[in-house]
Amino acid sequence: MKKQISRRELLSRAAAFTGLATLGLPLSAIPALAQGEEVISFTDVPERFNPGARSDSGTRYIDTREIDNFITPKDDFYIVSHYPQPEINPETFRLKISGLVGKPREYSMDDLRALPRIERTVGFECGGNQKALLHGLAGNAWWGGVRLASLMDNWDVRPEGTEVVFFGADKGEEEIRRAQVEMQFARSLPLEEARRYDVMVAFEMNGEPLPAVHGAPLRLIVPGAYGIANVKWLSHIHIQDRRWMGRFMGKDYVTLRHRDVGGEMMWTQDAVSGCLLKSVIARVTRRGNRCKITGFALNDGTPMESVEIKIDDGPWQTATIDPRSTDYSWKLFTYDWDSPTKGEHTLVSRATDIKGNVQPRQEDVAKKITYWENPGQWPRTVEIS
Numbered sequence: 001m002k003k004q005i006s007r008r009e010l011l012s013r014a015a016a017f018t019g020l021a022t023l024g025l026p027l028s029a030i031p032a033l034a035q036g037e038e039v040i041s042f043t044d045v046p047e048r049f050n051p052g053a054r055s056d057s058g059t060r061y062i063d064t065r066e067i068d069n070f071i072t073p074k075d076d077f078y079i080v081s082h083y084p085q086p087e088i089n090p091e092t093f094r095l096k097i098s099g100l101v102g103k104p105r106e107y108s109m110d111d112l113r114a115l116p117r118i119e120r121t122v123g124f125e126c127g128g129n130q131k132a133l134l135h136g137l138a139g140n141a142w143w144g145g146v147r148l149a150s151l152m153d154n155w156d157v158r159p160e161g162t163e164v165v166f167f168g169a170d171k172g173e174e175e176i177r178r179a180q181v182e183m184q185f186a187r188s189l190p191l192e193e194a195r196r197y198d199v200m201v202a203f204e205m206n207g208e209p210l211p212a213v214h215g216a217p218l219r220l221i222v223p224g225a226y227g228i229a230n231v232k233w234l235s236h237i238h239i240q241d242r243r244w245m246g247r248f249m250g251k252d253y254v255t256l257r258h259r260d261v262g263g264e265m266m267w268t269q270d271a272v273s274g275c276l277l278k279s280v281i282a283r284v285t286r287r288g289n290r291c292k293i294t295g296f297a298l299n300d301g302t303p304m305e306s307v308e309i310k311i312d313d314g315p316w317q318t319a320t321i322d323p324r325s326t327d328y329s330w331k332l333f334t335y336d337w338d339s340p341t342k343g344e345h346t347l348v349s350r351a352t353d354i355k356g357n358v359q360p361r362q363e364d365v366a367k368k369i370t371y372w373e374n375p376g377q378w379p380r381t382v383e384i385s
Helices: 007-014 109-113 148-152 247-251
Strands: 095-099 105-107 118-125 138-147 163-176 179-190 200-205 219-221 234-240 254-261 264-271 278-287 290-298 304-311 331-338 343-353 380-384
Touching (some): 105 109, 148 200, 179 247, 278 380
Antiparallel strands (some): 095 105, 118 138, 138 200, 163 234, 200 219, 254 264, 290 331, 304 343, 343 380
């Protein structure tokens, strides 16, 4: 589970596993259904569920019931945008570096492509992913680019530099204390986290140049973090000596929860950052007298110990995790359900990592007010005829 899939391995497996359109392969390289297999409809799907359509705000979510590839095609990968998509000319684009460094500098796209490259399979979800969308604000892609730490090694970061701020080129007007100001999207990481081995500046997605809607020409990829940390249209990196407190760090994407603080119950606020341990049942199919339960799990990169399935009031049963899974990819899982009885059934999954963390029940996260970070177990209902 700790093994990262290299580009060579990904390409060699693509014909059998991923069916990447960029390699000239049909997206049906992994058939959605085997011969004689039928989909069993969930009875808990919201009537207004409309996956694939872009909202006025630019949001698009996938239909998780139709996941049939380990790698999410770029045209299906979810989209969340907070400001309008900027127009960027890659020929004149420069990634700016400023702040507590030896001297400011800039990188062209040719400069970045000439550096040693890395490739990673990384899956993540939006911090606001939720059951009303069938948890469709999620995806898993192969990203190519350069290691951020390798860039930082050439910046001569000053000793007082402790925070790395990542600015996107997308901008919007905000009202702050009754003043209208133009703000750029921005998120930050502590210096040591930014230097983490797997953090990258990506310019490729699934073997192709990064699409504009997914952040071209550059996007930050922080494996194990919610999507909000993976800054699109990355245009400027700034080193400073204090925490960044912009809208998407200190005001929005903040979770309010009631918890024990030194023996006293308090309301606390925490920035949305690392993905919480979570699994989702996405599809149920039937072939003859056997059903198959399929879903995916995500977390912060801690190796997964297991995913289990519970049917009605029965015991927890171990599901099979896709062997292509890596620490930072999503983990597709399946469970064979033999001889289901007729009638309505409730199905639920739970994930456990090697540290002993277990995906919480909904009642365990009830004291969380904001809709950010929704890791609770998600019971599904199906009707077997």
